[in-house]
Amino acid sequence: MxxxxxxxxxxxxxxxxxxxxxxxxxxxxxxxxxxxxxxxxPGSVExxxxxxxxxxxxxxxxxxxxxxTMSRLGNPPRNLDLVLSTARLNEIVEHVPGDQVVRVQxxxxxxxxxxxxxxSNQMVGIDPPETGAGATIGGVVAANSxxxxxxxxxxxxxxxxxxxxxxxxxxxAKSGGKVVKNVAGYDLQKLFTGSLGTLGLIASANFRLHPLxxxxxxxxxxxxxxxxxxxxxxxxxxxxxxxxxxxxxxxxDAKLLTVLLExxxxxxxxxxxxxxxxxxGFGDVRExxxxxxxxxxxxxxPGSFTGGDEVALKISAPPSELTGVLDSTWGACSRRGVxxxxxxxxxxxxxxxxxxxxxxxxxxxxxxxxxxVWTRRGGSVIVRAAPAAFKRRVEVWGPxxxxxxxxxxxxxxFDPRGILNPGRFVGGI
Amino acid sequence: xxxxxxxxxRLGKVWGDxxxxxxxxxxxxxxxxxxxxxxxxxxxxxxxEREQLRSYECDGLMxxxxxxxxxxxxxxxxxxxxxxxLCHDEGIPFVARGSGTGLSGGALPVESGVLIVxxxxxxILEVDIPNxxxxxxxxVINIWVSQAVADEGYYYAxxxxxxxxxxxxxxxxxxxxxxxxxxxxxxxxxxxxxEVVLPDGSVVNIGGGKAPDAPGYELLGxxxxxxxxxGIATKITLRVVRKPEAVRTLLAAxxxxxxxxxxxxxxxxxxxxxxxxxxxxxxxxxxVETAVHPGFPQAGAVLIVELDGPHAEVESQxxxxxxxxxxxxxxxxxxxxxxxERALFWKGRKAAFAAMGRISNDYYVQDSVVPRTELGAVLxxxxxxxxxxxxxxxxxxxxxxxxxxxxxxxxxxxxxxxEKAEDVAGRIVLTCLEHGGSLTGEHGIGKDKMKYMxxxxxxxxLNVMQLLRCxxxxxxxxxxxxxxxxxxxxxxxxxxxxxxxVQKAGLAENF
Numbered sequence: 001m002x003x004x005x006x007x008x009x010x011x012x013x014x015x016x017x018x019x020x021x022x023x024x025x026x027x028x029x030x031x032x033x034x035x036x037x038x039x040x041x042p043g044s045v046e047x048x049x050x051x052x053x054x055x056x057x058x059x060x061x062x063x064x065x066x067x068x069t070m071s072r073l074g075n076p077p078r079n080l081d082l083v084l085s086t087a088r089l090n091e092i093v094e095h096v097p098g099d100q101v102v103r104v105q106x107x108x109x110x111x112x113x114x115x116x117x118x119x120s121n122q123m124v125g126i127d128p129p130e131t132g133a134g135a136t137i138g139g140v141v142a143a144n145s146x147x148x149x150x151x152x153x154x155x156x157x158x159x160x161x162x163x164x165x166x167x168x169x170x171x172x173a174k175s176g177g178k179v180v181k182n183v184a185g186y187d188l189q190k191l192f193t194g195s196l197g198t199l200g201l202i203a204s205a206n207f208r209l210h211p212l213x214x215x216x217x218x219x220x221x222x223x224x225x226x227x228x229x230x231x232x233x234x235x236x237x238x239x240x241x242x243x244x245x246x247x248x249x250x251x252x253d254a255k256l257l258t259v260l261l262e263x264x265x266x267x268x269x270x271x272x273x274x275x276x277x278x279x280x281g282f283g284d285v286r287e288x289x290x291x292x293x294x295x296x297x298x299x300x301x302p303g304s305f306t307g308g309d310e311v312a313l314k315i316s317a318p319p320s321e322l323t324g325v326l327d328s329t330w331g332a333c334s335r336r337g338v339x340x341x342x343x344x345x346x347x348x349x350x351x352x353x354x355x356x357x358x359x360x361x362x363x364x365x366x367x368x369x370x371x372x373v374w375t376r377r378g379g380s381v382i383v384r385a386a387p388a389a390f391k392r393r394v395e396v397w398g399p400x401x402x403x404x405x406x407x408x409x410x411x412x413x414f415d416p417r418g419i420l421n422p423g424r425f426v427g428g429i
Numbered sequence: 430x431x432x433x434x435x436x437x438x439r440l441g442k443v444w445g446d447x448x449x450x451x452x453x454x455x456x457x458x459x460x461x462x463x464x465x466x467x468x469x470x471x472x473x474x475x476x477x478e479r480e481q482l483r484s485y486e487c488d489g490l491m492x493x494x495x496x497x498x499x500x501x502x503x504x505x506x507x508x509x510x511x512x513x514x515l516c517h518d519e520g521i522p523f524v525a526r527g528s529g530t531g532l533s534g535g536a537l538p539v540e541s542g543v544l545i546v547x548x549x550x551x552x553i554l555e556v557d558i559p560n561x562x563x564x565x566x567x568x569v570i571n572i573w574v575s576q577a578v579a580d581e582g583y584y585y586a587x588x589x590x591x592x593x594x595x596x597x598x599x600x601x602x603x604x605x606x607x608x609x610x611x612x613x614x615x616x617x618x619x620x621x622x623x624e625v626v627l628p629d630g631s632v633v634n635i636g637g638g639k640a641p642d643a644p645g646y647e648l649l650g651x652x653x654x655x656x657x658x659x660g661i662a663t664k665i666t667l668r669v670v671r672k673p674e675a676v677r678t679l680l681a682a683x684x685x686x687x688x689x690x691x692x693x694x695x696x697x698x699x700x701x702x703x704x705x706x707x708x709x710x711x712x713x714x715x716x717v718e719t720a721v722h723p724g725f726p727q728a729g730a731v732l733i734v735e736l737d738g739p740h741a742e743v744e745s746q747x748x749x750x751x752x753x754x755x756x757x758x759x760x761x762x763x764x765x766x767x768x769x770e771r772a773l774f775w776k777g778r779k780a781a782f783a784a785m786g787r788i789s790n791d792y793y794v795q796d797s798v799v800p801r802t803e804l805g806a807v808l809x810x811x812x813x814x815x816x817x818x819x820x821x822x823x824x825x826x827x828x829x830x831x832x833x834x835x836x837x838x839x840x841x842x843x844x845x846x847x848e849k850a851e852d853v854a855g856r857i858v859l860t861c862l863e864h865g866g867s868l869t870g871e872h873g874i875g876k877d878k879m880k881y882m883x884x885x886x887x888x889x890x891l892n893v894m895q896l897l898r899c900x901x902x903x904x905x906x907x908x909x910x911x912x913x914x915x916x917x918x919x920x921x922x923x924x925x926x927x928x929x930x931v932q933k934a935g936l937a938e939n940f
Contacts, residue, residue, distance in 0.1 A: 100801075171893060183869050191651040214700070242739055271742075316640045319559075397644040401634065406627065
């Protein structure tokens with residue numbers, strides 16, 4: 001038993017959350033092979049606060065957990081004692097359709113939220129690939145997960161308008177509110193976006209909503225080579241089309257760019273026609289049906305459906321360098337017997353790459369080479385998912401450059417004892 | 430008027446407990462500081478004469494005035510770094526200022542502090558159309574960005590009414606909005622990266638710039654809108670947006686704001702996201718008509734609605750918008766037939782604040798937000814508050830996002846009226862909070878609304894926000910005395926920082 005947890009018993013946790021809501025951890029609660037001792041499921045913000053205060057006082061390392069769909073994101077934990085699950089914080093707190101705003105508890109599953117909002121013909125404009133697997137609102141915010149429709153609606157940071165958080169010492173605080181436009185005080189909801197639980201636990205979040213589109217069409221173009229990918233993506237970006245997404249699928253059995261058009265039926269028809277005309281110069285074009293629109297392409301997103309030995313990367317680069325991203329990836333892989341495939345947001349500059357085949361050393365070298373290239377060009381390469389052994393060899397986030405020290409100072413202010421997800425985030429945080 | 434520091438005053442009176450008592454020979458006198466600054470910026474980069482300093486005593490909010498000890502005019506990012514480093518090492522508070530058009534006193538100088546005016550950093554450094562980015566210095570004027578990319582079919586979306594004079598750096602500090610932000614978002618949605626001089630003079634790059642999703646904390650999102658309290662941006666990467674295929678604009682007249690409000694709810698409820706949807710009440714229409722003669726109809730309220738996007742979508746939704754206005758009881762609907770007519774509609778709207786000068790000696794601009802469904806109730810209450818106090822209140826606002834700009838009209842020559850106007854404005858903002866709204870939608874807290882912050886946020890909320898402040902600016906040197914009514918101690922050693930002897934010696938040689 002870890003010495004840190006000797007002062008804390010299961011009863012201490014059960015006294016806070018009730019007997020049935022705290023238990024000894026099981027093997028499936030481990031993160032990258034590191035097993036916690038306890039799992040607690042608080043039913044209120046007050047219980048979250050009491051749990052964190054106890055953990056902070058006793059120095060327990062805490063991992064907040066939503067749906068667990070992104071638990072492979074981040075470096076292996078330095079320590080782990082308590083998993084704090086938001087599963088019971090799973091309700092819509094407030095939704096006034098006329099205001100196009102929703103306030104929702106962190107543990108609610110995104111797909112459940114979307115289903116309820118659809119009843120008012122509304123949605124949160126995010127569609128991370130983990131939605132179907134049960135990603136929660138809090139998890140999506142903490143991991144800054146995004147999907148194809150970010151091309152039109154942006155990412156969480158663009159949609160979140162308020163947050164309630166619980167800091168490591170149990171302090172409950174809010175920022176923002178339930179109005180779309182608000183500049184009173186610091187924008188902590190953006191600061192917490194992508195913080196991977198290291199600044200505090202997100203208890204609830206408020207979002208602006210968008211009307212649910214009435215119709216959808218996907219125009220797909222088959223492309224012969226990477227040069228054509230870059231040109232086709234640029235052609236869409238600089239056109240007056242307003243697509244919801246511009247997606248790339250690049251691998252052995254698919255070489256495709258898809259453009260999703262959504263809105264009212266006459267406009268979708270007209271835009272699909274324009275898109276087809278525009279893309280015809282780059283390869284064979286076909287329209288996909290409404291039924292296919294949700295499934296934007298043939299390849300699953302690397303790193304989103306965890307398992308096995310998959311090493312999944314996320315390469316961020318200026319969108320005009322898409323051809324270069326693909327060429328550098330295929331080049332680095334082919335020299336080492338590794339097989340890549342890629343999907344991504346071609347109009348944004350996000351490319352997800354899956355590496356298969358080759359040995360571990362070869363994949364490590366691929367990551368290091370790509371990171372060197374794309375960091376120098378202003379981007380980044382993160383290891384989105386990989387076996388723990390791999391992540392012990394390659395730091396998953398890559399260098400932070402000039403902002404490393406400031407990043408550490410921010411973390412120290414919010415979590416001075418370093419109890420929240422220690423070791424998993426950037427710069428050793 | 431506050432007293433101006435004497436020529437031999439010691440600089441840097443800041444927070445609490447004996448803060449900046451300097452020891453003997455290491456104290457910086459005003460004359461020394463001027464010479465050091467001139468060493469960095471040249472004599473033309475430093476303003477120290479009292480009469481010249483007075484030009485900088487306030488920003489767009491004129492009821493607060495403080496004459497700074499010194500104004501400096503850096504021309505490069507390196508200048509800004511050196512100036513900030515000097516201020517930090519000597520414990521002198523500083524305030525950054527762009528064009529000085531802010532309406533909450535965010536760029537109000539600090540007594541015994543240095544005002545860093547960024548208007549000479551006005552170069553557009555890079556136009557990168559393939560990546561839809563423009564890189565600018567902070568003093569670049571908002572409208573210049575759109576002008577720089579217009580030929581390529583692009584524009585910069587955030588368009589505060591001040592856009593022909595306000596600077597990008599100031600827009601970033603305040604997270605400026607504008608009439609088109611309902612659909613396109615605010616400054617924070619369009620700033621993609623920034624080079625920032627931190628309050629200790631070090632430089633960091635935050636945000637991805639041209640590449641998305643930089644790993645680590647979303648520091649850029651927290652920095653934008655921090656009202657100059659976390660550092661000074663010296664290089665800013667902006668996203669520019671493709672011009673839409675079609676734009677349609679209409680102006681609709683209604684009996685009163687309630688009818689116009691019904692139209693707003695109807696339009697948005699039908700799934701349309703207008704590019705802009707603005708309302709003015711009768712008093713506002715009267716003022717605008719007197720000032721810029723846009724030929725607005727005489728009515729209890731007018732709405733300006735603009736739709737943009739793909740041609741087929743705009744045409745269909747514009748028809749729907751016209752029907753909705755008619756159903757809500759519009760007495761007249763005018764449709765802009767060309768760009769000139771559209772410009773005339775907007776001229777009337779954007780002149781609204783200034784036009785108040787035609788019907789009143791003075792006016793107090795309020796900026797607050799309510800959930801859209803509360804608009805009707807809040808407007809009614811605003812009218813009652815005005816009547817109770819015997820004051821006229823004109824209303825112009827961004828109806829789509831519930832951002833109100835009540836204008837309280839008064840006459841400064843009548844004793845007590847200014848105070849009464851401020852009281853009415855205060856009661857209005859508290860009404861907005863009662864209806865689930867916010868203290869400010871786009872003008873900021875600055876100096877003006879600090880006192881209301883505890884009405885909206887708890888002590889814990891404010892303390893947690895200040896944790897971020899402490900990480901960036903542990904000694905409260907960067908635009909101190911703004912946003913937070915009660916500055917939080919950061920757990921650092923209070924007062925001035927012991928400078929390294931070598932550093933000190935190097936500095937002394939400059940004198």
